[in-house]
Amino acid sequence: xxxxxxxxxxQPRKRPEFKGGTWIAQFLHRMLVLTSSLALTGCLAFDKVxxxxxxxxxxxxxxxxRTPYPSTGIIELxxxxxxxxxxxxxxxxxxxxxxxQTLSYRVFVDGNPNEPGLxxxxxxxxxxxxxxxxxxVTVNVPxxxxxxxxxxxxxxxxxxxxxxxxxxxxxxLTNDFASMVWWVRSSDGSITSxxxxxxPAALVPVQRNPNPT
Numbered sequence: 001x002x003x004x005x006x007x008x009x010x011q012p013r014k015r016p017e018f019k020g021g022t023w024i025a026q027f028l029h030r031m032l033v034l035t036s037s038l039a040l041t042g043c044l045a046f047d048k049v050x051x052x053x054x055x056x057x058x059x060x061x062x063x064x065x066r067t068p069y070p071s072t073g074i075i076e077l078x079x080x081x082x083x084x085x086x087x088x089x090x091x092x093x094x095x096x097x098x099x100x101q102t103l104s105y106r107v108f109v110d111g112n113p114n115e116p117g118l119x120x121x122x123x124x125x126x127x128x129x130x131x132x133x134x135x136x137v138t139v140n141v142p143x144x145x146x147x148x149x150x151x152x153x154x155x156x157x158x159x160x161x162x163x164x165x166x167x168x169x170x171x172x173l174t175n176d177f178a179s180m181v182w183w184v185r186s187s188d189g190s191i192t193s194x195x196x197x198x199x200p201a202a203l204v205p206v207q208r209n210p211n212p213t
Contacts, residue, residue, distance in 0.1 A: 033151055059103055059158050060095040061178040064136060067091035075184045079147055087140035090182060094124060094158055108155045108169065109145040118168050119145055121169040125159075146186050154182040 031075050063070045069090055077088070096103060107120035119142055127135055139156055157179045159171040171177040 001127075001192055031059050054098060054177065056173065057097040058162060058176045059094055059160070059178045061092050061156065061158050061180050063096050063180075064091035064093050069182065071180050071182050075182055077143075077146060077184055077186045079143075079186060079188050085143050086152075087142055088184070090118075090141060090154070090156070090192065092137055092138040092139060092180065093157065094135045094137055095133055096135070096160075097133065098160070099133060100126055102126065103135070103158055104162060105137070105139065105156060105158045105159055106162065106168065107141055108157070109141065110152055111169075117145075146170065146184050149186055149188060152184040152186060154184055156180045156182075 003040065063072070069075050069088070070120075075088070094103060094105075103124040105122055105124060106118060108117045110118045111117035120139065122139075124135055124137055141154055143212070144153075155169075157169055157171075157177055159173075159177040161172040161176070162168065163170045163172045
């Protein structure tokens with residue numbers, strides 16, 4: 001009996017070794033992670049974020065340190081005859097936490113209950129593009145109202161908006177204002193001293209409401 005030859009066992013064919021396969025796998029893994037991150041970021045970018053409403057804080061005003069006419073002293077003006085002078089520049093700094101809000105200011109000269117004496121009305125836009133807390137402003141007061149010999153009262157009121165009532169000094173919102181006062185003593189050279197008690201009757205300052213509604 002012829003001995004049959006043992007069947008040959010099939011050996012698995014070896015796959016050719018491909019160097020760099022590990023690198024490709026790592027690359028694909030990183031691309032997958034990056035794609036997932038971008039997809040997550042894109043979702044967050046379109047989510048609506050509710051920001052808290054910023055309260056409407058009142059402004060404040062103080063002398064600019066560079067001003068030649070601080071409110072702490074008496075401004076002396078001498079008017080020679082036929083002298084055409086520039087307006088009186090009062091340099092101040094207005095501060096308001098609401099940096100995006102446009103403010104307004106009004107200047108009153110020798111106001112009294114029957115005639116408030118409104119002489120200047122201007123807006124103060126936000127500081128662009130930085131929108132800083134402090135807004136330097138130069139208030140120009142017409143000298144025509146300060147020419148008569150004697151003592152003059154210059155009042156500056158700053159607000160987020162003024163009302164439409166009888167008193168043009170009253171703000172639209174309760175307590176939304178700040179104010180400063182300068183005293184000006186004018187002379188044409190013919191007089192040497194003026195008593196401050198002879199100054200015009202001052203308006204009652206705008207009062208803050210201790211219990212705003």
